[in-house]
Amino acid sequence: MGNQDRFKKAEFAAMLGIVINIVLALVKWGIGVYAGSRALIADAVHSASDIAGSLAVYLGLKAAKQPPDEDHPYGHGKAESISAIIVAVLLLFVGFEIGKSSVTAFFKPIEAPKTIAIVAVIFSIIVKEALFRYKYKLGVELNSDALIVNAYEHRSDVYSSLAALAGIGAAIIGGKLGIDWLEYADPVAGVIVSLMVIQMAWSLGKESIHNTLDHVLHEEDTLELREAVESVREVKKINQLHAREHGHYVIIDLKISVDPKMTVEEGHRVGKEVKEKLLKMNNVHNVFVHINPHNEDDQN
Structure with a gap:
């Protein structure tokens, strides 16, 4: 595969991620506010961070395809790994923000979210899992750190949506059955989502930094x-x-x-x-x- 073909495929994948994440973030945020679901709002913020992540990957790919020059005789390939680090840092901040928002919900009056929140979460899981599989396969094919990290960013969104689904479902059941404490399952899911995002950011960031520091093959x-x-x-x-x-x-x-x-x-x-x-x-x-x-x- 030629270098130009490689970058065309990678850039298309990054742009596809940006468009899909914009749609998902808007849908989940709107339904999350309407349904009164902390977990779904947290999940929407996670999807919004994916927009910045896919944009960082896109810009990294644009830089990486530049030919060697006087200042960069070895080429610009590390731009991809640097963009992967940026994505990991963004994920870390988002994880902390989601956790902070969810914890504050425990100190306020709360009620079960509306059932439509479940539909939004299931839709997000299906779309994000498909996007993960597509980007991961392409990232391996093109040997692109940035695409692989971005793929796992989508996979972390799947996990966070699954946690949100469990929390929203439990909160709705609690509201229907009059079990007040079960309604707090929604913000609990938000906290779980935040911890998952932070762990994912740490793992991906560590790997990308390792690859950036002139790692030699064993x-x-x-x-x-x-x-x-x-x-x-x-x-x-x-x-x-x-x-x-x-x-x-x-x-x-x-x-x-x-x-x-x-x-x-x-x-x-x-x-x-x-x-x-x-x-x-x-x-x-x-x-x-x-x-x-x-x-x-x-x-x-």
Whole structure:
């Protein structure tokens, strides 16, 4: 798949998320206010945060597709991981706000929400689960941190909607049966939603930060790369191979040993052949090859 095709698919997914979240946030907020449901209002705020999240992903993808330049010779791939961090931070703030709003409801008079709130929540669950599956599959296909994090943001909305559904349902049953304490299940669900959102934000943010800090692939993940290098007959030894994740692609720093009696021109040809083989590998964006004279006693 070409780079342009990759970004077109990813940008479309981000824009689709923005449009759907705007509709869901407005529907859930309006029905939440009408039905008097704290849990549904909290869920609407969660969907509204997804708008900002999808927008951050879209802007990150736009930046990531820019070609290398003088200031960014390795490209702009990390823009995707940075946008994923922004999404995680937004989720964290939203989680705290939902929790704060729900806790204050315990200190005010409360009544069971209207039944229409359940319809809104079920509709949200169906739409958000479909959006999660679509974005997660595409994120894996395109190796995009930003899309995968954004997909899990939609999945967290599914979980929060399930919690809201349980809370709203229990509160309505409590109102019908005259069980006053059960009516507080609605704000309890709001608190549960907030904790789920905070946990999701922490997990996704930690992973994105890890990928941003020049994470290198573990040795077991570079076996295919090593095999490609060793397939070049003149390579005597791989002294060092660091495959750095740079957003959706990988940059390789490589040191190899060749016959010390080779001419500079012959060594350059070997390095060029190794580089060409690696660039044919999936997701490898650039390769820097250092040639060492082979020495049986040399460990570097």
